[in-house]
Amino acid sequence: MPMPYYVSPEQMMQDKAEYAKKGIAKGRSIIAIEYVDGILLVAENPSASLYKISEIYDSIAFAGAGKYSEFENLRKAGIRHADLKGFMYSREDVTARSLANGYSQSLGTIFSQELKPLEVEILVVQVGHNGQPNEMYRISFDGSIIDERTFAVIGGKSEAVQALLKEKGLTQPPELQAALTLCISALEQIGNQKLSLESLEVAILDRTRDGRKFRRLSPADTKQLLSP
């Protein structure tokens, strides 16, 4: 049997991380931001049918950046996990925290054990009701998990978008319209181009809704929202 070449673990991890980061940075950014009644998710997405943002459970949403086939598989896994848990126990026992932990475990295992890491960065957000705070978790390709406040950005030039949003110094969650305007202007500024409403994927987790809080906003809905 031929002996495998030796590569130091450090070098190997670094190579994998570089590979994954490159894949993720190629795409475009997705922003999740808290607004008065919940959480707004905005993604730049030229396709009207291949979604980057999706509903996972009653008050939980998912967003994925990077390679579509890979985060699509993760999205499906999340829906299975949530539906299974809700069926076994109760709907209120499905939490973003446990889901984010599951994602972190999966991504971490794949990153350390598989030859090719997943080129994805994902976002799991949960809108809080009855006075509970919102939760936003950003999970990277290596399984590292970051608990975000106020807003979270994944994919593309996420750091630049993040810096831009930080500059605004949000102290109070804005109204939905203001939050949407803020997200669009941030995406336009970083991408250096004007974005049409058709090229945006917008969804909200609205805590004032009964049952399932997730709602997609069509370009027509967004247009109506933005018109004063």
Next chain:
Amino acid sequence: MHCWRSSRPDNNPPLAIDIMKLPFLPNHDDPSFFDFLTQHHPALTPTGRSGFLQAQASAEPMRGAGSMSVPHATTVLAIKYQQGVVIAGDRRATEGFQIAERRIEKVFKIDEYSAMAIAGAAGPCIEMAKLFQVELEHYEKLEGVQLSCEGKANKLGQMVKANLPMVFQGLVVMPLYVGYDLKRAEGRIFKYDLAGGRYEESDYHAIGSGGKDARNTMREHFLKGLAEPDALKLSLLALYNAADDDVGTGGPDLVRGIYPTAKIVNATGITDVSDQQIRGIYDGLIATRRSKEN
């Protein structure tokens, strides 16, 4: 730069899958929650218990279906009207000659445009309704679109079929399914047999121990294109007559204030008929009956 050559042959299955808690299944592309449970968590499916029961049955020869004492739920019905469907059911569950439950709900909202009512062994019935709810929501989330009305009805048929082993143990689950077909712009009623056969009813149907009595009433009074209040009134009358003739069906309980439940499915979605409205209709019905006695 060196790269790591794995000594593991390339055609080996990926290592990671089996040790992860999250059901990350890159090769599992089935949008059905029921199939997912059957494959990966068989103990959670309604038939998951059959292994245990079969072991018992082989130790002691089966005495035939119905020998087990389980609460049985009883008259449920559906009537089409001009804009949609009314689905209603009584509230009684019995165990032998005893009343097991006076307030049981037999009509379930399944999603925005469909509902199902059940007759049979209460536990497995409620479990199937719950599983069917998750099934449809799961499909919608994975695929990004809702199943068609016919697709939902077929899926329920497969679940009834999968329950067949339990029928031999006496745990019968018999659904009546109604949905609003958005494409055809009409309400639809589906009935099933124990083997999972699915049959569409054009006007009305009732199942359960009082089903025949309810069907007789509906046959006498049904008209095509009924208005919503008339269809609701007819469904409550049919339930009343079924309760009159069938011990397993509960009528309106005036002392405790327990009334049958009804839901309306139409183009605007599914709505519960309020208790107050049902009470009002029954007050009228009972007054008419009383006047005949004098």
